[in-house]
Amino acid sequence: MAVKGLGELDQNYDGSKLRIGIIHARWNKKIIDALVDGAVQRLKALGVTDANIVIESVPGSFELPYGSLQFLQRQQAKGEPLDAVIPIGVLIKGSTMHFEYICDSVTKALMRLNFDAKVPIIFGVLTCITEEQAEARAGLIQGKMHNHGEDWGAAAVEMASKQPK
Numbered sequence: 001m002a003v004k005g006l007g008e009l010d011q012n013y014d015g016s017k018l019r020i021g022i023i024h025a026r027w028n029k030k031i032i033d034a035l036v037d038g039a040v041q042r043l044k045a046l047g048v049t050d051a052n053i054v055i056e057s058v059p060g061s062f063e064l065p066y067g068s069l070q071f072l073q074r075q076q077a078k079g080e081p082l083d084a085v086i087p088i089g090v091l092i093k094g095s096t097m098h099f100e101y102i103c104d105s106v107t108k109a110l111m112r113l114n115f116d117a118k119v120p121i122i123f124g125v126l127t128c129i130t131e132e133q134a135e136a137r138a139g140l141i142q143g144k145m146h147n148h149g150e151d152w153g154a155a156a157v158e159m160a161s162k163q164p165k
């Protein structure tokens with residue numbers, strides 16, 4: 001299987017002055033928890049302080065786009081603006097087309113939010129046919145795949161660092 005995942009970062013980033021928001025859905029908790037942990041560990045490895053990693057949740061992945069906008073606005077109102085947001089969700093196909101409609105609408109809405117909010121919004125939603133696929137992408141199956149949350153943490157620091165000052 002091709003080794004997938006984030007290539008080498010294009011430079012050394014100092015996340016020590018960044019404030020990163022993680023907003024996660026509450027469906028598929030075991031997998032979500034692993035992904036959030038992976039993102040947090042990578043953020044900290046890149047210098048983001050514990051105090052500057054703000055974590056909130058929403059009911060499900062469908063709520064991630066608007067929940068992310070609310071999150072950005074709440075933090076701005078507190079005078080603690082976010083430099084990037086990592087929405088994290090795990091969508092697993094069931095027996096109806098519900099999966100397809102949520103995946104497509106959430107993906108497009110999160111992409112659009114980058115341009116509407118003018119803040120980097122990282123795509124942290126797993127769209128899996130089986131639970132095993134999702135577990136593998138959260139690093140929960142020994143020797144299978146890496147924790148994709150780590151990629152999302154790195155992408156957040158890179159994109160936030162590249163924001164025009």
Ligand SMILES: Nc1c(NC[C@H](O)[C@H](O)[C@H](O)CO)[nH]c(=O)[nH]c1=O
Pocket residue numbers: 025026027028059060061062063089090091092093102
């Ligand atoms: N089936 C999954 C859902 N479904 C719930 C929706 O995301 C949403 O919360 C509900 O329709 C109310 O608006 N959410 C996930 O995150 N993962 C799933 O597999």
Ligand SMILES: CC(=O)[C@@H](O)COP(=O)(O)O
Pocket residue numbers: 091092093094095096097098099102
């Ligand atoms: C992603 C979903 O919404 C899905 O898990 C719901 O399952 P079903 O299609 O069987 O209602």
